[in-house]
Amino acid sequence: MINRVILVGRLTRNPELKYTANGIANLQFSLAVNRSYTGANGEKQADFISCMAWRGTAENMAKFLKKGALIGIEGRIETSSYQANDGSTRYSTYVVCDHVQFLESKKSQGQSQSPQQEAGFQTQPTTFDSPFSQPGTNPFDPNFSVPPTYTPGQSQASSMINIDDDDLPF
Numbered sequence: 001m002i003n004r005v006i007l008v009g010r011l012t013r014n015p016e017l018k019y020t021a022n023g024i025a026n027l028q029f030s031l032a033v034n035r036s037y038t039g040a041n042g043e044k045q046a047d048f049i050s051c052m053a054w055r056g057t058a059e060n061m062a063k064f065l066k067k068g069a070l071i072g073i074e075g076r077i078e079t080s081s082y083q084a085n086d087g088s089t090r091y092s093t094y095v096v097c098d099h100v101q102f103l104e105s106k107k108s109q110g111q112s113q114s115p116q117q118e119a120g121f122q123t124q125p126t127t128f129d130s131p132f133s134q135p136g137t138n139p140f141d142p143n144f145s146v147p148p149t150y151t152p153g154q155s156q157a158s159s160m161i162n163i164d165d166d167d168l169p170f
Contacts, residue, residue: 003076005095008103009033011069012048017062027058028094031073050094051075057100064102072101 009031017027028050035045051073053061065071075097084090 004074005077006072006074007031007033007049007095008070008072009046009049011065011067011071014067015062015065017058025055025058025062027053027061029053029061031071031095050092051097052094053097053100057097061100064106070103072103073097074099 012030012032015027015029017025019025029052031049031051032046033049035047037045039045061071073095075095077093078096079091079093081089081091
């Protein structure tokens, strides 16, 4: 079974970092993702997707991001249920982020950069057994590269067939 999600969108509010009773950092946030079409009134439509980040990823997001920041996330969909105050069972669905990539600089978010960021320091998000955690396999990674394509060598060029334009049926 495959349960993978990749989204690019903007934070709908400033991140609020929380900790569990065991001291584990977590962050719940909503990501606004534009749809590829416009509504009847000509305005772009968006989906607001509930997400959750844990540990170092949550701490980095709370430290460096604010409302409106453009991010890319890779994770999985989870559902949970709980008992509401009226005794009914409620269900929630959200994306658990395994990897978060900041897609804008602090300057483009309207903030000044710290000396570490100006020197090229970049905080690496925490990953948890993600297939995209291997170097060079994450499409959000600035160092991502497509494998080189095959180019025929000299030995194959000599076995090429010569065809005149008169031999072609069109």
